Amino acid sequence: MLHLDHVSFSYADGVPVLENIDFKVAKGEHVSIIGESGCGKSTLLKIVYGLLHIEIGEVHWNNVQVMGPSYNLVPGEPNMKYLSQEFDLMPYTTVKENVGEFLSVFEPEEMQFRIQELLDMLQMTDFADTKVRHLSGGQQQRVALARVLAQEPEVLLLDEPFSHIDNFRKNQLRRNLFGYLKRKNITILTATHDPLDILPFADRIMVLRDRNIIATDTPKKLYEHPKDLYIASMFGEANKIPVNIVKSYADTKRRIIVYAHEFKVSDQSGLEVIVKEAFYMGHHYMIVAAYEGQDVYFHHHSPFDSGKVVFLNVSIETLNQRIPDILS
Numbered sequence: 281m282l283h284l285d286h287v288s289f290s291y292a293d294g295v296p297v298l299e300n301i302d303f304k305v306a307k308g309e310h311v312s313i314i315g316e317s318g319c320g321k322s323t324l325l326k327i328v329y330g331l332l333h334i335e336i337g338e339v340h341w342n343n344v345q346v347m348g349p350s351y352n353l354v355p356g357e358p359n360m361k362y363l364s365q366e367f368d369l370m371p372y373t374t375v376k377e378n379v380g381e382f383l384s385v386f387e388p389e390e391m392q393f394r395i396q397e398l399l400d401m402l403q404m405t406d407f408a409d410t411k412v413r414h415l416s417g418g419q420q421q422r423v424a425l426a427r428v429l430a431q432e433p434e435v436l437l438l439d440e441p442f443s444h445i446d447n448f449r450k451n452q453l454r455r456n457l458f459g460y461l462k463r464k465n466i467t468i469l470t471a472t473h474d475p476l477d478i479l480p481f482a483d484r485i486m487v488l489r490d491r492n493i494i495a496t497d498t499p500k501k502l503y504e505h506p507k508d509l510y511i512a513s514m515f516g517e518a519n520k521i522p523v524n525i526v527k528s529y530a531d532t533k534r535r536i537i538v539y540a541h542e543f544k545v546s547d548q549s550g551l552e553v554i555v556k557e558a559f560y561m562g563h564h565y566m567i568v569a570a571y572e573g574q575d576v577y578f579h580h581h582s583p584f585d586s587g588k589v590v591f592l593n594v595s596i597e598t599l600n601q602r603i604p605d606i607l608s
């Protein structure tokens with residue numbers, strides 16, 4: 281088990297980045313850390329890996345304390361691997377050589393099997409003999425992934441692992457990679473902005489904001505019951521609207537979170553908004569409208585002209601899902 285025990289951290293400028301972070305991750309669990317840019321996701325991964333010295337709190341893996349850079353000559357814990365946003369590759373050698381660098385040359389067959397397995401999984405077999413410096417950013421990112429996996433870490437720390445990879449490949453790659461890691465029972469901490477990296481794969485999500493973990497739950501619970509707009513916005517365009525405006529019988533002025541795709545357009549009743557802009561998104565339009573000086577986002581199959589008055593409704597299923605959140 282991984283345990284961050286009341287960890288606080290600031291860089292040399294003294295500005296606190298993380299305060300009193302306390303959580304546990306079970307062996308084989310996949311936990312995703314999400315939060316706005318600059319909230320400290322990478323810093324948290326670096327602390328777990330032992331790259332940053334912490335004055336306050338402790339990190340333990342399997343009840344052994346992770347000692348930071350002041351104690352380890354070679355930074356980083358041996359049974360963990362950290363895949364940073366910069367890939368640590370050998371540019372003048374081939375993909376195969378990069379992936380095999382840490383494998384035992386005394387077992388050549390096993391070595392070839394492992395390299396082949398990882399390159400297949402990451403769809404890089406065709407580039408096995410290509411020098412890394414001739415690869416694109418996305419291909420290099422996949423080599424970097426194969427290289428850390430070849431070392432069979434117990435804990436894998438992934439920082440934006442698909443940031444350079446094209447959409448054409450991303451989905452298949454996510455399924456391959458997270459399936460592989462589950463089968464190997466590797467504990468994973470992923471830092472990401474992209475909801476598609478996490479919703480289908482993470483066992484649990486932790487939301488970072490203002491130096492703290494403000495929520496932690498399964499993807500389904502966090503998505504369906506976001507505590508606030510910040511959390512909901514991690515998953516897509518979301519709104520916070522007074523519940524009694526969409527449903528007049530609702531006996532409360534409190535506000536609920538409604539995702540853009542959950543609004544239904546109506547001719548006469550509901551939340552009255554004035555259309556500002558419409559953006560073509562492929563299978564729908566994203567409409568930006570105004571309600572009492574605030575922007576409201578909703579999806580519609582066709583665009584509306586700017587200035588048009590539209591009424592928005594929310595289904596009873598969505599209301600039933602969210603109202604307990606504001607009453608609790």
Ligand SMILES: Nc1ncnc2c1ncn2[C@@H]1O[C@H](COP(=O)(O)OP(=O)(O)OP(=O)(O)O)[C@@H](O)[C@H]1O
Nearest residue numbers: 291292293297315316317318319320321322323324
């Ligand atoms: N080496 C450093 N020295 C000083 N401050 C730093 C250093 N690295 C990061 N920071 C600051 O610490 C805060 C957290 O940065 P961090 O990179 O952990 O955020 P993040 O959530 O991973 O961001 P992103 O999603 O953009 O990668 C930011 O305010 C950043 O400016």
